[in-house]
Each structure stands twice: as C-alpha cells, then as structure tokens.
Amino acid sequence: MSAAGEEPTALHLYDCADVGATLVQYGRAMGRPWRFLPARDTSLDNASTMGSLGRTASIAKWTATRWLKSFDADLLHIHFGTRLDVLAKWPRRPFIVHYHGTDIRTFYYDPLQRGRIQWGADNAEVVLYSTPDLKVHAERARSDAIYLPNPVNLGELPAWDPNGAPVVVFSSRWDDSKGGQQQLELLSAIRRALGPEVRLEGLEWGNGAQEARRRGVELIPRMSKQHYLRWLSKAHCVVGQTSGILAMSELQSVAIGVPLVARLEPGFYPDPVPVISAPTTDGLAAEVASVMQDPVGTANVLQGRQWVNEHHSPDAVVNQLATIYGELA
Structure with missing residues (x-):
C-alpha cells in the first residue's frame, strides 16, 4: 500500500474489451503502481481430468491471487457494474465502478439487478463510464459520473x-x-447496393446472427483478439454498429486505417470525426458503395489513426485516470 500523500496503489479487477489490461499496461510503463487481475478462466473448468477437483483448485488459486493483490492495494477498480460480489470479501478496500455498456444501459433497468448496481454507485469513490451514450444512464445511478474514453492500444x-x-x-x-x-x-x-460480387462478412455471434446469414453475410466464428484485429485489417470497408457510438471495435478499425461507415449521434465525439455517416439506412448503404469504389483514397482523406491517437491515446487516458486517483489520495 502507498504512504500517505502518495498516488494510490490500484488493483483493476475483471475487464471489458481489454480496457483494464490496457490501462494497467500503459500505467505501469509510466511508473504507476497499478495491478490487474482478469476474471477466472472458466473455459478450463471441464478440461481437467480431475473434474470438480480441478475446478475447485482453479477457484482457490484465483481467490488467493485476488486476496494477495487486494491486500497490497489502496483502491479496487471494478470493471462492469454487476461484478460487485468481490467487494464484500476480505480484505475490503475503497473502490471505483467502471461502466462499459450493457451493465448500465440494460441491466440497470432490470428490477432484479438494479439494487446491486445502485449499491455500487452509491458506495463507490468514483463512477466512470466508457462511451458517451452511457452518460444519461450513468448519471441516473450517480450524478457525478465521469466519462473516461476507451484507450486504444495502437x-x-x-x-x-x-x-x-x-x-x-x-x-x-x-x-x-x-x-x-x-x-x-x-x-x-448494402447487399442491394453492392450486388453479389462483393463479399460481406460478420461475426457468428448474437441473437441476430442467423438472420444476418440469411440476408447474405458469411459468418466468421468468434476468434482471439489477435485474429480479430487481423480480420479487420483485411477489410476494404468496415460497417460499425447503428447505436450511435464508436465502441472498441469501431475505434480499432479507424485506427488500423480502414474506412468506417457508421451512424453516429451528433455531438458525441470531437470533430472532425474520421467516420463516414448518414442519417438513413439507404444513405449509409450508398456510402459503403462509394467507399468500395476507392477504399485507399477514402482512407487517405479520413486519416483515422491520427484522430484515434489524439482522442483515445492510452497515455492520455492513463493520465486522466491518474488524476482521478490522485484526488482520492
């Protein structure tokens, strides 16, 4: 633990889109006393020939690691607003809650989960949220919630x-x-605008995946992050979500340099945003068709990597977070 007046030693628990891992990686490179513990890898529970004994050993190992890291921490930084059970376990520490999307946008409005999420907001030292659309939801739980942009590891x-x-x-x-x-x-x-000669690819993930296949998308199985980024880098155009924001996958596409077409909510991001947008579905499809006429020329105009580096640089986000921590010292 840190001495009085020093920057708090922070333990990041769990993760979403590698935000916690990136913050700690860059924070430690800058000399910050931060640590990271992801969720236990439950995919191995059934892989051991020892069955339940192996699962019990995995839980015990993770719990011991959490205990040791928490004991040495001044502050717990909890990623995702429903993962609060650990806060009731010893050693107890002051904590920050960091919202990442579904936790505060959806689960907060579920009567079965709202009480737990509200408890976290009420008792946290600070509440953070990761995309600008979450502001209205985060501030319902905690009026002084702070926007911390997602860091993109270039x-x-x-x-x-x-x-x-x-x-x-x-x-x-x-x-x-x-x-x-x-x-x-x-x-x-987009399928109508491009015709059959252009391949459309998407993830085999989500409750609408099979309908997407029926409409002409080649579904790609879920993959490791490294393979996912390589998949994005082979695209001539990336189509982002229509929810109005740039989530991590959209930010990564822009930073790689792929032209991105997405519907963005006006005012969410500092101009000029290097994203091709339109207010209607047909307008977005027409923009995709236009990009496919000259993807490289379009990318050269957009200069997406420069914008991401300016507004989502891990160094800048780490400095913002360090200031927040420092105010709690």
Whole structure:
C-alpha cells in the first residue's frame, strides 16, 4: 500500500474489451503502481481430468491471487457494474465502478439487478463510464459520473492490408445492444447496393446472427483478439454498429486505417470525426458503395489513426485516470 500523500496503489479487477489490461499496461510503463487481475478462466473448468477437483483448485488459486493483490492495494477498480460480489470479501478496500455498456444501459433497468448496481454507485469513490451514450444512464445511478474514453492500444494493431478480394466487414455482434434490427436492415440495403460480387462478412455471434446469414453475410466464428484485429485489417470497408457510438471495435478499425461507415449521434465525439455517416439506412448503404469504389483514397482523406491517437491515446487516458486517483489520495 502507498504512504500517505502518495498516488494510490490500484488493483483493476475483471475487464471489458481489454480496457483494464490496457490501462494497467500503459500505467505501469509510466511508473504507476497499478495491478490487474482478469476474471477466472472458466473455459478450463471441464478440461481437467480431475473434474470438480480441478475446478475447485482453479477457484482457490484465483481467490488467493485476488486476496494477495487486494491486500497490497489502496483502491479496487471494478470493471462492469454487476461484478460487485468481490467487494464484500476480505480484505475490503475503497473502490471505483467502471461502466462499459450493457451493465448500465440494460441491466440497470432490470428490477432484479438494479439494487446491486445502485449499491455500487452509491458506495463507490468514483463512477466512470466508457462511451458517451452511457452518460444519461450513468448519471441516473450517480450524478457525478465521469466519462473516461476507451484507450486504444495502437501498438497491437496490424497494418491495413486491403489487397485481397473486395470485402465489407460488419465488426460488431448481431445484438439488440448494437443496433439490432437496424443493423439487419442496413445489411440488406448494402447487399442491394453492392450486388453479389462483393463479399460481406460478420461475426457468428448474437441473437441476430442467423438472420444476418440469411440476408447474405458469411459468418466468421468468434476468434482471439489477435485474429480479430487481423480480420479487420483485411477489410476494404468496415460497417460499425447503428447505436450511435464508436465502441472498441469501431475505434480499432479507424485506427488500423480502414474506412468506417457508421451512424453516429451528433455531438458525441470531437470533430472532425474520421467516420463516414448518414442519417438513413439507404444513405449509409450508398456510402459503403462509394467507399468500395476507392477504399485507399477514402482512407487517405479520413486519416483515422491520427484522430484515434489524439482522442483515445492510452497515455492520455492513463493520465486522466491518474488524476482521478490522485484526488482520492
């Protein structure tokens, strides 16, 4: 633990879109006393020949690691607003709650979950939220909630390589939280605008995935982050979600340099935003068709990587978070 007046030692617990891991990686590189513990990997529970004994050992190992890291921390930084059970366990520490999307946009309005989420907001030292659309929801739970932009780790992004057959990639899962029915309608409009010669690809993920397949998308199985980023880098155009925001996948696409077409809510992001937008479904489809005429020329005009580096640089986000921590010292 830190001495009086020093920057608090912070333990980031759990993760969403590698935000916690990126913050700690860049924070430690800058000399910040931050630590990180992701959720336990439950995919291994059934892999052990010892069955339940192996699962018990995995839980015990994670719990011991959490205990040791928490004991040495001044502050717990909890990623995702429903993951609060750990706060009741010893050693107890002051904490920050960091909202990432569905937790505060959806689960907060579920009567079965609202009480727990509100308890976290009421008792946290600080409440953070990661995308501008969450402001209205986060402030209902905590009026002084703070926007902390998602950090984009530019060092892990592959170079853009649009040299294969023309392909349009839908970067988000087919889910109501990502635009749902609007996304499917946009898919149909793009298919009509481009014709059958351009391949459309999307993730085999979400309750609308099979309908997307029926409408002409080639579904790609879920993959590791490294493979996902390489998949984005092969696209000639990426279609973002229609919910009005730039989530991590859209930010990564822009930073790689792929032209991104998405519906954005006016005023959410500092201009000039290097995203091609339109107010209607047919307008967005027409923009995709236009990009596919000259993807490289479009990317050269947009200069997306520069904008992401300016507004979502991990160094800048780490400094903002360090200031927040410092005010709690």
